[in-house]
Amino acid sequence: MSTHLHNPPLLTVRDLCVEFATRKGPVTAVRSVNLQVAKGETLGIVGESGSGKSVTSYAVMRILDRAGRIVSGGIEFGGMQLHDAPEDMMSDLRGREISMIFQNPRAALNPIRTVGKQIEDVLIRHAQATHEQAKAKAIEALERVRIRDAARRYHAYPFELSGGMCQRVVIAIALACKPQLLIADEPTTGLDVTTQKAVMELVRELTRSEGMSTLLITHDLGLAGEYCDRIIVMEKGEVVEQQDTAKLFTAPAHPYTRRLIRSTPHAAATIRDLMPDDQRLPLPPTMIVSDEPLLEVKNLVKQFDAPGGVLQRIRNRGKKEAGYRAVDNVSFSIARGESVGLVGESGCGKSTTSAMVMRLLDATAGSIRFKGQELTAVTAAAFARSPQRRELQMVFQDPHESLNPRATAAQSIADPLLRLEGMTNNAEIRARVEALATQVGLQHELLDRLPHQLSGGQKARVGIARAISTKPELLILDEPTAALDVSVQAVVLNLLADLKAEFGMSYLFVSHDLEVVRLLCDRVIVMRAGSIVESGPTAQVLSAPQAEYTRELLSAIPRPAHLPAHGAPVTEAVRA
Amino acid sequence: MGQLAIIFARVLQAIPTLIGIIIVTFLLTRALPGDPAAYFAGAAATPESIAEIRANLGLDQPLPVQFLKYVQDLGTGNLGQSVSTGQPVATELLRRLPASLELTLTALLLSVAVAIPLGVLAAVRQDTWIDQLCRFVVTAGVSLPTFFTGLLLVYVFYFLLGVAPAPLGRLDLMHIAPPQITGFLVFDSLIAREWGTAWSAAKQLLLPSITLALFTLAPIARMTRASMLQALSSEYLRTARAAGLSRGRVLMVYAFRNALLPVVTTLGMVFSFTLGANVLVEKVFAWPGIGSFAIEALVVSDYAAVQGFVLSMAVLFVVLNLFIDTLYTLIDPRVQVDG
Numbered sequence: 001m002s003t004h005l006h007n008p009p010l011l012t013v014r015d016l017c018v019e020f021a022t023r024k025g026p027v028t029a030v031r032s033v034n035l036q037v038a039k040g041e042t043l044g045i046v047g048e049s050g051s052g053k054s055v056t057s058y059a060v061m062r063i064l065d066r067a068g069r070i071v072s073g074g075i076e077f078g079g080m081q082l083h084d085a086p087e088d089m090m091s092d093l094r095g096r097e098i099s100m101i102f103q104n105p106r107a108a109l110n111p112i113r114t115v116g117k118q119i120e121d122v123l124i125r126h127a128q129a130t131h132e133q134a135k136a137k138a139i140e141a142l143e144r145v146r147i148r149d150a151a152r153r154y155h156a157y158p159f160e161l162s163g164g165m166c167q168r169v170v171i172a173i174a175l176a177c178k179p180q181l182l183i184a185d186e187p188t189t190g191l192d193v194t195t196q197k198a199v200m201e202l203v204r205e206l207t208r209s210e211g212m213s214t215l216l217i218t219h220d221l222g223l224a225g226e227y228c229d230r231i232i233v234m235e236k237g238e239v240v241e242q243q244d245t246a247k248l249f250t251a252p253a254h255p256y257t258r259r260l261i262r263s264t265p266h267a268a269a270t271i272r273d274l275m276p277d278d279q280r281l282p283l284p285p286t287m288i289v290s291d292e293p294l295l296e297v298k299n300l301v302k303q304f305d306a307p308g309g310v311l312q313r314i315r316n317r318g319k320k321e322a323g324y325r326a327v328d329n330v331s332f333s334i335a336r337g338e339s340v341g342l343v344g345e346s347g348c349g350k351s352t353t354s355a356m357v358m359r360l361l362d363a364t365a366g367s368i369r370f371k372g373q374e375l376t377a378v379t380a381a382a383f384a385r386s387p388q389r390r391e392l393q394m395v396f397q398d399p400h401e402s403l404n405p406r407a408t409a410a411q412s413i414a415d416p417l418l419r420l421e422g423m424t425n426n427a428e429i430r431a432r433v434e435a436l437a438t439q440v441g442l443q444h445e446l447l448d449r450l451p452h453q454l455s456g457g458q459k460a461r462v463g464i465a466r467a468i469s470t471k472p473e474l475l476i477l478d479e480p481t482a483a484l485d486v487s488v489q490a491v492v493l494n495l496l497a498d499l500k501a502e503f504g505m506s507y508l509f510v511s512h513d514l515e516v517v518r519l520l521c522d523r524v525i526v527m528r529a530g531s532i533v534e535s536g537p538t539a540q541v542l543s544a545p546q547a548e549y550t551r552e553l554l555s556a557i558p559r560p561a562h563l564p565a566h567g568a569p570v571t572e573a574v575r576a
Numbered sequence: 577m578g579q580l581a582i583i584f585a586r587v588l589q590a591i592p593t594l595i596g597i598i599i600v601t602f603l604l605t606r607a608l609p610g611d612p613a614a615y616f617a618g619a620a621a622t623p624e625s626i627a628e629i630r631a632n633l634g635l636d637q638p639l640p641v642q643f644l645k646y647v648q649d650l651g652t653g654n655l656g657q658s659v660s661t662g663q664p665v666a667t668e669l670l671r672r673l674p675a676s677l678e679l680t681l682t683a684l685l686l687s688v689a690v691a692i693p694l695g696v697l698a699a700v701r702q703d704t705w706i707d708q709l710c711r712f713v714v715t716a717g718v719s720l721p722t723f724f725t726g727l728l729l730v731y732v733f734y735f736l737l738g739v740a741p742a743p744l745g746r747l748d749l750m751h752i753a754p755p756q757i758t759g760f761l762v763f764d765s766l767i768a769r770e771w772g773t774a775w776s777a778a779k780q781l782l783l784p785s786i787t788l789a790l791f792t793l794a795p796i797a798r799m800t801r802a803s804m805l806q807a808l809s810s811e812y813l814r815t816a817r818a819a820g821l822s823r824g825r826v827l828m829v830y831a832f833r834n835a836l837l838p839v840v841t842t843l844g845m846v847f848s849f850t851l852g853a854n855v856l857v858e859k860v861f862a863w864p865g866i867g868s869f870a871i872e873a874l875v876v877s878d879y880a881a882v883q884g885f886v887l888s889m890a891v892l893f894v895v896l897n898l899f900i901d902t903l904y905t906l907i908d909p910r911v912q913v914d915g
Binding site: 061063065066090091092093094095096099100102104107108109110111112113121122125126157159170173174 | 702809810811812814815816817818819820821822823825829830833834837907908909910
């Protein structure tokens with residue numbers, strides 16, 4: 001990768017300031033941002049939520065919401081001034097000279113228009129095709145983004161396609177007119193790693209072959225490191241650092257950049273490496289008390305009925321493949337004090353498995369033994385009243401969605417105490433809640449706030465405090481950090497490691513992120529299409545994977561060559 | 577699943593609903609206070625004459641027997657005899673239903689023609705004068721009762737300005753109703769090439785349908801504005817804008833078509849409630865519709881007439897829902913999967 005700074009810049013942003021009108025008055029989202037994108041260059045903008053990275057790109061496209069406004073600064077693109085260009089000129093440029101692809105590809109497509117027609121719309125708008133040729137050209141565009149059977153997919157609606165496929169369609173729309181600049185706003189967030197790799201390689205290949213410039217906006221430093229020539233780091237609406245990719249990773253100048261690199265799990269050898277130097281505690285001891293299994297899952301099966309009404313069922317009668325087997329003959333065990341990672345891509349059955357262990361779903365067949373007792377004997381509906389309910393607790397994926405919006409943090413944490421422990425004395429409950437808050441590092445004055453008044457990390461702490469309030473022996477963590485910024489993720493992962501050591505809990509850690517699993521788990525189970533592909537000690541599975549699928553997953557993780565290694569053998573091996 | 581299969585399934589689903597409605601209307605009319613036999617016997621009736629009328633009406637039989645008889649009659653298309661008018665209920669309904677339908681459909685057409693553009697404009701130009709106008713019209717539409725707007729319109733356009741005809745039914749006295757084909761007087765007279773009659777019928781129709789339109793405008797405009805605003809802030813709209821599509825195309829093809837889905841649902845609901853609830857308008861304009869017929873029947877415990885009314889409304893409602901569902905499968909491809 002070479003830099004292209006000697007070329008005349010295609011895009012120049014000078015002292016850009018963007019304000020949003022809110023009820024409390026104007027809020028500055030982007031503050032004097034300067035950047036340049038050279039012809040053929042890929043520039044990454046990296047930052048955590050609220051850093052203004054997306055707003056910057058929307059300002060370049062001039063598609064800010066009604067509330068947003070460019071206050072000052074200049075945007076120059078190919079010799080044209082965009083910051084005050086009239087709307088009809090912008091609308092001619094958009095899609096033809098500058099295109100954009102978005103996060104959440106399925107929502108980014110018109111749900112009631114066939115994907116072929118949506119591509120045609122752009123082609124016809126920018127006079128790249130007449131009405132007669134439009135269909136052929138749209139199919140061509142679909143073929144270019146490697147959609148198989150493009151002529152048939154032309155008639156598909158977005159809901160009939162997978163997330164990765166939808167993102168290809170969005171890319172096809174963006175590249176249909178061969179623009180000079182492609183802005184990719186978190187293009188792979190929410191996609192599986194293997195899909196992410198396919199999408200990113202496709203973008204790279206297509207933009208390179210056409211000599212396009214790319215502006216990649218992402219929260220994932222690893223992704224930016226792998227695909228960008230230069231990286232800009234933004235924090236709170238300002239650019240804090242701007243460097244060639246190699247230099248940014250080897251010699252980061254700004255403390256925020258250093259913190260960001262540090263928090264990225266790729267480079268860390270242990271979970272403590274994620275934290276800033278001054279906040280690093282010694283590693284908690286491994287806690288496997290004995291080989292005696294706490295949880296034993298044998299031949300677990302979950303079969304979902306075929307969707308559809310009476311008519312469909314009558315039609316399917318007698319057919320073997322009625323319904324869908326989400327989990328197929330899965331067996332594993334978790335020892336006391338052990339932490340087991342359950343990884344796989346979306347739809348592999350990992351969440352269904354955890355929901356059955358948690359007794360939120362009834363298993364179709366198989367046994368779940370917890371401390372020697374059969375859990376499947378009690379139905380999922382009745383399990384809430386079982387004495388074992390308090391020994392199994394769960395931390396959910398989205399810390400915001402999983403808290404009652406009308407309950408304060410204290411009420412949420414106290415909920416299991418009231419329902420499962422039958423505590424009634426208010427003073428006692430408050431004392432317990434405060435003790436729990438201290439354990440998860442939540443300031444006591446935050447306890448009386450409602451979820452919307454808390455940050456993502458604080459909400460995650462409330463969710464964890466609620467889960468450990470009944471002193472469970474097994475904690476199921478369903479992607480607990482997937483919705484968090486990396487620096488917050490680092491803190492939450494360390495908290496989880498400390499709590500496990502303190503209480504001797506066992507974890508079943510469900511995740512799609514192998515790097516996080518590597519840091520937190522003793523053992524790992526890899527699932528695909530409802531079955532276990534591979535399992536074993538984390539170091540072994542991730543450094544010397546036996547199954548082809550595990551190798552595929554590992555190689556799909558974006559891995560910038562410049563990330564400094566922390567010298568741990570596991571990390572080195574995983575890289576190889 | 578093909579679209580025909582979906583529609584067929586919907587028709588099947590309507591059958592239990594209809595059976596339920598037949599049972600419930602039968603029981604409810606029987607539970608009404610007042611004795612129809614006593615009412616029709618008059619003030620000077622003796623207990624014997626009341627008993628005789630009751631036996632004539634079949635009301636002396638136990639309820640299950642009455643019900644069986646009712647169902648049997650239904651099977652042959654006989655809705656019974658209206659005691660108050662002396663006519664078969666089916667004939668009465670067939671005569672009056674088209675009048676109500678003509679009024680309601682015209683009103684709905686008018687209100688859609690105004691409300692949808694108004695709602696769209698209000699959403700596109702949010703917080704401008706047109707949005708305020710939309711808000712004003714919506715508030716006025718729901719808060720002014722139909723009998724008031726009806727009387728006001730009659731006062732201004734008939735009494736003061738003299739441009740509207742007298743509010744006395746579907747046709748003025750100078751014209752003779754054309755042979756019934758659709759039951760809609762304007763259409764029927766056009767078919768019969770009686771232009772004068774058609775013009776007269778249209779004039780008679782105008783004021784009552786405007787009255788009703790003002791009332792139905794509100795929910796449609798509100799829903800259009802809200803769903804349009806939602807579509808305008810959606811991610812696919814951002815994609816369309818980022819692709820440089822023209823403003824017209826973004827608004828019409830991307831935003832409006834998506835915004836139309838909830839509006840269609842609202843239309844179905846508005847249609848069904850206006851059909852039953854336009855009694856007041858019918859009263860003000862002496863419109864011989866189904867609403868006023870039902871009220872009169874209800875007051876005198878005219879069982880057959882009330883049952884016939886409720887049943888025909890229920891059938892109409894089912895047909896309407898079927899129509900809306902079909903429309904939905906045509907405009908929203910996702911329905912096929914969910915359905």
